[in-house]
Amino acid sequence: MDPLFRSIYEVNEIRIGTRGSPLALWQANWIKSLLEEEHPDITVSLITIKTSGDKIQDVPLAKVGGKGLFTKEIEEGLLRNEVDIAVHSMKDVPMKLPPGLGLSVITEREDPRDALISRDGQKLDELPQGAKVGTGSFRRTTQLLAYRPDLQIVPMRGNVGTRLDKMEKENLDGIILAAAGLKRMGMADRITECIPPEIMLPGGGQGAVGIETRKDDPGVMMRILPLEHEETHTALEAERSFLHRLEGGCQVPIGVYATVDGNRMHIRGMVGSLDGKQIFRTEGSGATQDAVQLGDQCAREILEQGAGKVLDEIYNR
Known part of the structure; x- marks a missing residue:
């Protein structure tokens, strides 16, 4: 059956695409156990996919493509309907996802430090x-x-x-x-x-696990929806907005960390030179409903401080 027409009741199996590292397998098995607890009527299995990031171990990520190296092959499996969901460490997920895919669920964050x-x-x-x-x-x-x-x-x-x-x-x-x-x-x-974040600001998404799905598979989306943690998802919207404005990935020294308290949130960001001699910092607070705008605003402010010049030098390398 075409995934487009599947309802939640027609999804009786979920295949999880995951990297093969011990941590990735732990995260995938954790999601598997949560889904099985939530839906005793479905079968959940793991499909291990070796990514470019796993194959290339002797070269810094910045020199060979950055974050997308840990997700590309798994996303290709999603698009080919070989797996139903992909489980990622959110710090490894690029800002732009392939057409047809989306981050449907963000689970509760572990210690981000x-x-x-x-x-x-x-x-x-x-x-x-x-x-x-x-x-x-x-x-x-x-x-x-x-x-x-x-x-x-x-x-x-x-x-x-x-x-x-x-x-x-x-x-x-x-x-x-x-x-x-x-x-x-x-x-x-x-x-x-x-x-402490005051000394070392975490990377965007650090400590959070995300679940990526096909946008045309609402049945799967409904099955995984109970795993969503709204506060974490909101915080990551702000962090990813900050990174998106700065075109940030693991190739550049950018830190960002957002926290949520009720309907308010706070975000801190930093950009630094590779030698640590120049550090630019910014922070802001606002309503959770404005998470994306808040992240973007903080990124603009740090660029106005002069971080843009540092980033340009790094990107040009």
Whole structure:
């Protein structure tokens, strides 16, 4: 049957497209369990899809295409009707989605902060002068160097286990990872310190899981709708609007974090130079119904401060 004509009652199976990393599989299985609990009458299965981002491990993402490398092949599977939904870490989802696809559900956000795992249990302020810290993120690098210019940043990619191994093998003093991933993987005890947003603003969407669907498949959309978390979705609308105006991805050092309190929201954003010597910051508050406009307004304000010139230099590289 053409997906266009499926009602919620005709959807008795949902195939989840996911990356094969341990964290991605955890997230997909989590969504699977929630759907099975909500709908005992349907069958939910996982289909693992290897993405370009998984295949290319020895080159910084900024040099090979950025965020879309972790979603492209899964989205192609959606469009070919090989899977029914795609489960993504929202920090990996590009601003522009392929025609015919949409982010139908955003689940409740985990801890959005970045976390330091240090070799000797030392917090960020306690690391020795010139300490070696591993990260594959320009956003984290910029803010680390702005706070601790003495640090030596060691580029790294790979899943959580790979990075922990590299910390030992390369004798690093610490590494920076997303707190959400560590907590979801049952590795919260490895966290030395969750870094406050005042020091390291998270990346847009960090800690949130999104579900992407075909727009012409309302039956599937209705099945997954109970997993929606309105506050998180609203916060991410503001964050993604901020990133969209700045054309931001993992190629550039941009941080943004929005919080919701009732019908009001607050958003903070930053843009920095790669060496951490220039940091531009902005923040704003408004009604949740104006989330997209608020994110866009904050982005315009940070551009007026001079962040545009820094971004131009980075994009031109």
